[in-house]
Amino acid sequence: MTPPARGTNEDGPWPRRDARGTDRTLVHVQELHDAPLAPLTTFRLGGPAARLVTATTDAEVVAAVRAADESGTPLLVIGGGSNLVIGDRGFDGTALRIATTGFHLDGTRLELAAGENWSDAVARTVEAGLAGIECLAGIPGSAGATPIQNVGAYGQEVRDTITEVVAYDRTTGETVTLTAAECAFRYRHSTFKDQPDRYVVLRVRFALEDAGGLSAPIKYPETARALGVEAGDRVPAAAARETVLRLRAGKGMVLDPADHDTWSAGSFFHNPILTDEAYAAFLARVQDRLGPDTAPPAYPAGEGRTKTSAAWLIDRAGFTKGYGTGPARISTKHTLALTNRGEATTEDLLTLAREVVAGVHAAFGVTLVNEPVTVGVSI
Template sequence: MQVLHDAPLAPLTTFRLGGPAARLVTASTDAEVIAAVREADDSGTPLLVIGGGSNLVIGDKGFDGTALRIATRGVELRGTTLELAAGEVWTDAVARTVEAGLAGVECLAGIPGSAGATPIQNVGAYGQEVSSTITEVIAYDRRAGETVTLTNEECAFSYRHSRFKADPERYVVLRVRFELEAADGLSAPVKYAEAARALGVEPGDRVPLADARATVLKLRAGKGMVLDAEDHDTWSAGSFFTNPILTEEQFAAFRARVRERLGQDAEPPAYPAGEGRTKTSAAWLIDKAGFTKGYGTGPARISTKHTLALTNRGGATTEDLLALAREVVAGVREAFGVTLVNEPVTVGVGL
């Protein structure tokens, strides 16, 4: 277990932003993770858990406590059951499942970060979410002081949300178990229209696993959503805002605002979200509110490839980024009456 003091945290995030931690602990085994958590809890020291750093916005003043970087490794594949240590690189894990001929997460290729973070955010893209394949999450329960196993139902998954995100001070994810599908080398049914078009198939069709993964990687790269140190469009947290989910009344008011602003024939994106709710597109809202690709003049700007990504063009501070985010939120609210919610976790700062 490595321990550093006054340690830079910016290099541990995909934004490359944020001040130092008073103390940085890197744990390479579950036992080390638990020991570091217990030490912080017993001493009353604030604790920040870091995986791949791809969904994290750290304030410029840094973190006055213990930052715990989870660097555990371990991949176990038994038939169609996959178990990943929390510190495993998610993109590598997806590649392994494709090589093994197992379907269920192939459309989650290219998403940066660690395996342990996937259940927290209920990571999803291109018609797949990890909640559809996760069977169990093994975590350290800080309140009970013991390791627990939570079933899929107990994880309380919803859109970009989970029990872990709802109670961030309680659980530290150690391992994640998935149940995948052996479908003769074919993918799960392709659900996302954009992916289906790129693959030349109809939604609901299956395609070779490698084709599904390669197509998603190409689509993501075209939006700056695959990490590349030389490409500042990827110095981001991917999608900075979640897609709004509106009640019937809220959606009706939103549609009226859209038609008032864009014309009586204008129709906003709308997708069923269950229980009388409708999901719309944050990227569409941002673009139609006037924040187009590349928007901004400072060191933090909207990606030149995708309006949903806020980026560090080099030399930005966290405050630069937050100023841009606040401008976007205010502009969308003024234009359409919808308040965007940030997807990344913020530390020491907020919108």
């Protein structure tokens, strides 16, 4: 029998193993079986996937999603793996790794493919003299993940600059374009998190600012102090980016294979947002426990709501930097990061996370919510 020409696939939509069990790649799509997933996450934790497909174009992403949906196969979409906790048993389905590339800058309009490295993309916009995402430097992961949880840090959020998100809608089977309003962005949330099984992000579009090489107005007090300016001032965009990178590195929030404090998902817990009633009860418990003059961090979070600091809660509940004796511990640089010291399992990590959640609730009556997505496990 004459073998099929390259670019066709008589075995179906994706590669299959040959009679000797060797993985084959067809139409640029790589498929592996019983594939390790831990190396694809910043935690370096988790068991294997029954099947791992790597897609390098939007068409391949869509075809992989459709193939999984049509066959009823569970699907796990992986970008940079920086916000993912995978169970030790792994994933019994198709893991789709999005490895698409594309950085297109037209004036102040930027379009990124979902698989583009986010931190590298930020650097390129700063090099181009544009403002709007310079304070989001050093955040690990891919561009496609940024709208999902409305990534933010140091006074900027992607909702400030995102204009559109192109996604594959698994409900309708069509590629759609969502406006920023349709994305329904709010603190670490979006319509993509509201409907986690509906959309697969393909491309993200931004409107940046040409401020003559200057940054957007500096909003975050820590950044302003480090730069020696007042909140609201502008500085060279490159200086803002470099300062944020230094601040993040000091907290173990810039990936470094040699530094186990960065073997994490960054901030593991959301900063709690409390109603006025809940905040009053929280404040009473804080002052009862720590003294009547103690004032916890408090930031306006919309009418009738106040945001407080998860890191402050964790520290004041007794979980200080470096807490733990096992292979999963709190970072030695930042109490909000849970880390793999090199030999941890996912269960080790979850045990630590549950201890922190229980301890904070016992101390202050506030229940912390994990920020990373969990697969096959729960806190």
